[in-house]
Amino acid sequence: MPRQNPPADNHPARLSLISRHLAPVYPINTPYAVERLPDTIDTSLLPKTQSRSLSTSPKMSSQPAHPTLLIPGPIEFDDAVLQSMSHFSESHVAAGFVATFGETLSMLRKLFQTSDPSSQPFVLSGSGTLGWDLVAANLIEPGEDVLVLGTGYFSDGFADCLRVYGATVTELKAPVGTKPQLPEIEKALSEKRYKAITVTHVDTSTGVLSELQQLSALVRRVSPDTLIIVDGVCSVACEEIDFDAWGLDGVVTASQKAIGCPAGLSISMFSGRAMKAAQNRKTPPASYFASMKNWTPSKSSLHSLSPVPHLADHQTVMQNYEAKKPSYFATPSPQLIHALHTALSQILAKPVSERFAAHRAASDRIKKAIADLGLKQVAANPDEQAHGMSAIYLPEGVKGPDLLPILAKKGVVFAGGIHKEIVAKYIRFGHMGVSVLDPKRNDVDHAIKSLREALAECGYKKE
Ligand SMILES: Cc1ncc(COP(=O)(O)O)c(C=O)c1O
Secondary structure, eight states, X not given: OOOOOOOGGXXXXXXXXXXXXXXXXXXXXXXXXXXXXXXXXXXXXXXXXXXXXXXXXXXSTTSOOOOEXXXXXXXXXXXXXXXXXXXXXXXXXXXXXXXXXXXXXXXXXXXXXXXXXXXXXXXXXXXXXXXXXXXXXXXXXXXXXXXXXXXXXXXXXXXXXXXXXXXXXXXXXXXXXOOOOHHHHHHHHHHSOOSEEEEEXXXXXXXXXXXXXXXXXXXXXXXXXXEEEEEOTTTBTTBOOOTTTTTOSEEEEETTSTTOOOSOEEEEEEOHHHHHHHHTOSSOOSOSTTOGGGGSOOHHXXXXXXXXXXXXXXXXHHHHHHTXXXXXXXXXXXXXXXXXXXXXXXXXXXXXXXXXXXXXXXXXXHHHHHHHTTOOBSSOSGGGBOSSEEEEEOOTXXXXXXXXXXXXXXXXXXXXXXXXXXXXXXXXXXXXXXXXXXXXXXXXXXXXXXXXXXXXXXXXXXX
8 A cells, every 4th residue: 555645734843843852943042142033933832831720818738737937938838839830841941931931020020119121130040149149240340349238147148248259348237136327328338439338128137127218319319329239038029129219229039038939049130220230340250150241142142143133132031031032041940930920920919019018017916926925126126127027035044945846846937046146045937928918827826826835835924
């Protein structure tokens, strides 16, 4: 019997399937090579993005029973966020994933409240610390001055990171439990020209909240060229941040705190001014992975490989993702990006102002309970107290290593101290995300009741 040829119209599809491993169906944009195909790519051959249900009313049903994690990050996760990590494996340059990544970046603009098109979000594999490296490696050149507002362990860390890259750091340190005040900041700014000022919005070691709006107005008045950089690792998604209105130049954060996504993502937003500072620097960034330039396909490669003039624009890999164009410098984690996409979709399902107000209300309730127990907070001034965590001094005679295991037995995990001057004297209670927002969870009441009982078991009596 003569062999029958398959119908002619099957050929392109089959050929495309067979050759997909030889030549990517989708073009990839790298710093060194830009391979773009015309708009006629056959997307029907690619797997679709796995659908996810977006529950905004999480139950812990699909999670094994576990003690409630009430440390200042990582926090408890919503089921839908966790489930979105079990997405099937897909190419990091496939259309479905690129669309998810692009939407994720666009959603970040809403969370940070920036509509300025020159603002640039970055989502990189890494933790919050990588945000410090991004700032230090790209925005500051060796020998340039940076003013670090010292509030505790995390501002000390930011200062150390800046020094590693050659910055000349001046630390304006406040006593434990407080923050530098505006008059002293004004004095420091008028004494020297600083390339940047850094502020830790919530210093997780003390629970001190820094005010950003007036600080930014002061910097703009006294030293208008100074970049205003915020460590928002313990504040983004629980404290208000109005990136454009407050004139911020950089906010760096991480996935595992109030955003409510598992750890592993460094998330940041930079202003057009900050991006220009990175692009116009005279010395190359002393980092490879954290180099913003490496996340930017070079102009020369675009010119040499792209016959299309508009592709010669200087676009970052992040901008390509946001424009739903595949791009590559280093492999992102598709699973974590899916989780972040879900977390951000949940956050943005309501106005962000409601989210900040809900964290504030929960925090007020918790801080009142702490006072009712006769305990004091490390951040003594109510105006300087964070709304996503509380750092609580232990009463005389009660030790953290005794108290924390009792709490754990009751199903509540708090964190110990981390600030070197008071490390053994206090504990930290994280109250962010689903633990305070989901009315079906009893996390806060259970934590307060457990704290009261555990203190009593340690022999504490309120005077
Ligand atoms: C305010 C602040 N900055 C930076 C970091 C460092 O983030 P990561 O531990 O994710 O590297 C933390 C971590 O808790 C933090 O709370």
